[in-house]
Amino acid sequence: MIHLHRVSLAYPGTKTLALYDVNLEIRRGEFVFLVGPSGAGKSSLLALILRRLLPTQGAVYVEGTNLRRLRGNRIALYRRQVGVVFQDHRLLPARTVEENLAFVLRVQGVPRRYWAERITRALRTVGLAHKRRAFPHQLSVGEAQRVAVARALLPEPKILLADEPTGNLDRENALAVLELFKLAHAKGATVVFATHAQELVRAYPQRVVALRAGQVVADRRLG
Ligand SMILES: Nc1ncnc2c1ncn2[C@@H]1O[C@H](COP(=O)(O)OP(=O)(O)OP(=O)(O)O)[C@@H](O)[C@H]1O
Ligand SMILES: [Mg+2]
Known part of the structure; x- marks a missing residue:
């Protein structure tokens, strides 16, 4: 591989x-x-x-x-x-958690009608479905990093x-x-x-x- x-x-x-x-x-x-x-x-x-x-x-x-x-x-x-995760989360600071994830789906060309479901699934996997409207600075370091992993995994x-x-x-x-x-x-x-x-x-x-x-x-x- x-x-x-x-x-x-x-x-x-x-x-x-x-x-x-x-x-x-x-x-x-x-x-x-x-x-x-x-x-x-x-x-x-x-x-x-x-x-x-x-x-x-x-x-x-x-x-x-x-x-x-x-x-x-x-x-x-x-x-x-290729999914990538770094030491720092590198989330977009002015965007909410769900907007950060939506950004990836847009780049991937995923039709908008699938976004909500894909984002919900990704956030459930990392246990952060309740933080979808939070901004990165409102997350703990560990939570932000889990969002970064969710984002990397989103395109499977x-x-x-x-x-x-x-x-x-x-x-x-x-x-x-x-x-x-x-x-x-x-x-x-x-x-x-x-x-x-x-x-x-x-x-x-x-x-x-x-x-x-x-x-x-x-x-x-x-x-
Ligand atoms: N942009 C760069 N320009 C010049 N040398 C670099 C650059 N990036 C890394 N190096 C050099 O390449 C070597 C390998 O660095 P690298 O960052 O890959 O190590 P690492 O194993 O990831 O270290 P760390 O555990 O500190 O992250 C080091 O000698 C480093 O100084
Ligand atoms: Mg290194």
Whole structure:
């Protein structure tokens, strides 16, 4: 499903490689924790899968397509199929929870008559149906992050990327957010989840890929 073939990445104007000769194959429906110290290359690897960056050497394939070959409109179309959650929720501050979700459905071209039902279902999944009219600043950090996950899951993406989505959360909220990713995984999504939290890995023993200084130093299957 996702295949990194001999991928190296140098950011413009830097000498050290952020990723060095990384080979990684992720099968459809796998759940992969990406771990490793700060600066190891986790976010860079996710940016390559999202095609926000292109590798300096090597290639990234998703479902057999070399992402380098995507042009113009097809880059946007590809990204729409990938759900992403970051450490900060990145909700639109001047829009309510339901407007934030509606925004995604509009971009996806979902007919308006389906919006209310889809939004209700998404918010029920994350336990926040009662917050649909709230603005992001009226939510707790944990609630806002659950809305961000609901938004990422709304298009039912086949690939779900998470870059320390629980970094700002306490233990209880972190586990609640992990539960949402587990649900998506159970429904068939391929998940790549970068985290520092060993506790999450223990809570959901799956494949764990460890990076250090831009290289894969361990790849274990716990589940
Ligand atoms: N925009 C950039 N320009 C130049 N170098 C960068 C840029 N972004 C990241 N790097 C470098 O690339 C390397 C990998 O960084 P990356 O952000 O991928 O690490 P990370 O594993 O996500 O770290 P963290 O756990 O702190 O988020 C680091 O050496 C970092 O300094
Ligand atoms: Mg990072």
